[in-house]
Amino acid sequence: MSLKEKVVQGAICMCNFGTTPDTLKVLTQSKYYLNDYEGNNKLAATHKDIGQTFEKNTFGPCKMQPTPGGYKPCQAIVTEWSGYYEKEKYSPPDGYILLEDSKATCPIGGKDCIKIIKTGQIGEPSKKNFVNADSELQSHVNPLVDVKNYEKKDPYEFLNAE
Incomplete structure (x- = not known):
């Protein structure tokens, strides 16, 4: 299998x-x-x-x-x-x-x-996937997301800075 x-x-x-x-x-x-x-x-x-x-x-x-x-x-x-x-x-x-x-x-x-x-199966990422993700590899695959600090930052922080 x-x-x-x-x-x-x-x-x-x-x-x-x-x-x-x-x-x-x-x-x-x-x-x-x-x-x-x-x-x-x-x-x-x-x-x-x-x-x-x-x-x-x-x-x-x-x-x-x-x-x-x-x-x-x-x-x-x-x-x-x-x-x-x-x-x-x-x-x-x-x-x-x-x-x-x-x-x-x-x-x-x-x-x-x-x-x-x-097959009908669809990947559903969880919090654990982000914790275990290789942050350097992810920065190359998706440079817009900082996986290391994903949970720490407010994604709309720059909008509230005014």
Whole structure:
């Protein structure tokens, strides 16, 4: 699993035979959250999240279903996931956590036709991140913020000097 992100609700997925991405919904559990400060948005996705588990349940026109006027609309249905992390299991639903390189199977598109584009995880810096930050490195990356004195100074101090 070295340095692979776990997948959460809100992950962006795409089918090899579709034209538009769709957003993953976690419907199998409501207990386990990842990378979510409030603990109310980023449910952990597992290999048990199958069926119609996307917000729109479509990836646009399906290139596997041609018609005389174009293509039939996709009806995204996940029958199974592959590439999940078998050393981390959430119970219920007795599901293994999905990783950024996990893939889903659709009965029309075939095995592993749905891939994860973005895992849904978002970095949320905390006070501890500022305390542990390398101030010299940060001064090169973001010269407008003095990380060492970030908590000590009033950012609007120059406005009150009048």
